[in-house]
Amino acid sequence: MHGLYNFVSGPLLWVAVILFLGGILYRLITRIIMVNKADYVVTEYFSFYYGLRSILHWIIPFANRNSRERPIMTIVTFAFHICLFVAPIFLLAHVILIDQAWGVDWWTLPESVTDIMTLIVLASCVYFAWRRLTNPEVKFVTFASDYVILAIVAAPFLTGFLAYHQWLGYKHWLILHILAGEVMLVAIPFTRLAHMIYAPFMRAYMGSELGAVRHVKDY
């Protein structure tokens, strides 16, 4: 068990981080090359002002028409994404680990807060799954892979929650938690989770097309 822990928190972590960062770089570089090959419109019409305008309107809840038309989905998606990013970065246990390893630390959130944030992520995942199962237009375009991706995202939070509360043991949850986190990191550049990388660029492009060329709002 101890050997397994050392492996997942040691070499495997490095592999995951390298694949995560390397994957993001690979994605960005290959796409930039592709843009120059067939999609010169992306760079030709690029507008910093309209690109930024578009990004801002879509990262602020209710600042765009679609989010106002679907208030529940808006609240859930924003809560989900905020907690997804903030909880792991400002989690006390994570910061302590990094402090022990490299001697760097930063501000942390109270554990009760990160605990609730974890529950928000998990509840959001349940909502997304329920939406896929019951909403006809979502169900029609749902593949098995959509549930797998959802599970990949939920797993680190579920195992982390169980490890923190030490229900039915601790060590195996911890190992599973680290593994799940590594799987998610690697999945980001190589699955539809890549929207994390592409979204700002795509928004900026559409913002430029609609704002600079077409003189209308895209939000």
Add this chain to the structure above:
Amino acid sequence: MGEVIDGVFFNEVIADEGLDVGTSKLTPERIEEVINKVLAGETGARLKNYVDTCVHCGLCSKACHYYVSHDGDPTYAPVAKVKQTMWEMIKKKGKVSPTFMKRASQIASTQCNTCMRCAQYCPFGIDMAYIISVVRRICHLLGITPRYIQDTAHSHAVTMNQMWVKSDEWPDTLQWQEEEAQDEIPTLRIPLEKEGADVMYSVIGPEPKFQPQLIYQAAILFESAGVNWTMPATLGWDNSDMAMYTGDNEIMGRVKRAHFETARRLRVKRVVMGECGHAFRSVYDRGNRWLGQKYPPFDIVHAIQFYYELLKSGKIKLAKKYEEPVTLHDPCNVIRGRGLHEMARYVVKEMCSDFTEMHPNREFNFCCCAGGGVINCGPPFKNTRMTGNRVKAEQIKNTGAHVVIAPCHNCHSGLEDIVKYYDLGTHIKFIGDILYEIMEKPKAA
């Protein structure tokens, strides 16, 4: 509703010679070859990002008038149309059946107007209209385009206009309208081939073919405003471009080049276009880009902007207000496509005393369901347009207006069908129709 044919689900089963005969000639090898050729040679980061990023959330659904009008039938959602076409082609690396391609062509040509409303709803800004255009391109290369619009594209290829108007019929029609208009203003001319004029006026093929009164009205307007204008007597007079909608980019480019070169030859300061939406899209979005031009090579303005300038500057004065209750339909290609909505409102409010907004409006207006080449797919698909846009009938009905102003040819014809089908008793008018009726005509006999 719907039917499964050869393992492919069709939400509407419609016979169309272009699709049926074209599909019967397809082989799996040819399909695979063409799909992969287009994907590898003509698409790049945009398409790849659109496909890789879409998280299948379905948030685009409510943007689409087909989806809303079919009471949330999931097969009409924008993302569903991409799923039933492009996703499958990419996933199977082009190994799809002829029946699949027939359905893909039906979706791309008749169940999507490429209005881009869904692009405004997608949190990532995925341009589904672009994806559908790529599907149409593949269908064009495979020879499975609906018959009527293909005929239009043929007309462009042969005559450089949309309606098989012959070279002698064009100046003949202009001279006929000149004579007609001289009954009203005896000194009026429709100046042909006048080099160095301030404005070249260009129209779409259907105007000389069956709406010549629109050219008449425009001539009266130019005369009254004292504009130094001309019309070409040669090829290149037609600004329309249905080849843009069939995916026949080569013809699209030829047609646009002819139009631009005609204006260049006449050394005009600017081109003014009649009230047509898709023609406008073809000069600032699709055609110019195909020709490698970032923007049109000279000033090209849509009729809405031209009317706005004439009214704002006082070159055209109104003798009275138009009193019928009116509403305004915002055509996608000039509003979502070019942001002319406030100018359109200025013009309508100047002209009309009783104006009610349609909801939603401006760049979020619902499409007429005729644009994007769908009405050009002809009678076989008329019902597709009618059942696919009940929401437009409701929008119009809720305004209580007697007249819908639609400054776009396709919208105009499409809305006429809709008000008849839903028995709304509403009339559809161009801005020019009303302007002609109420403006001061200084030289009136």
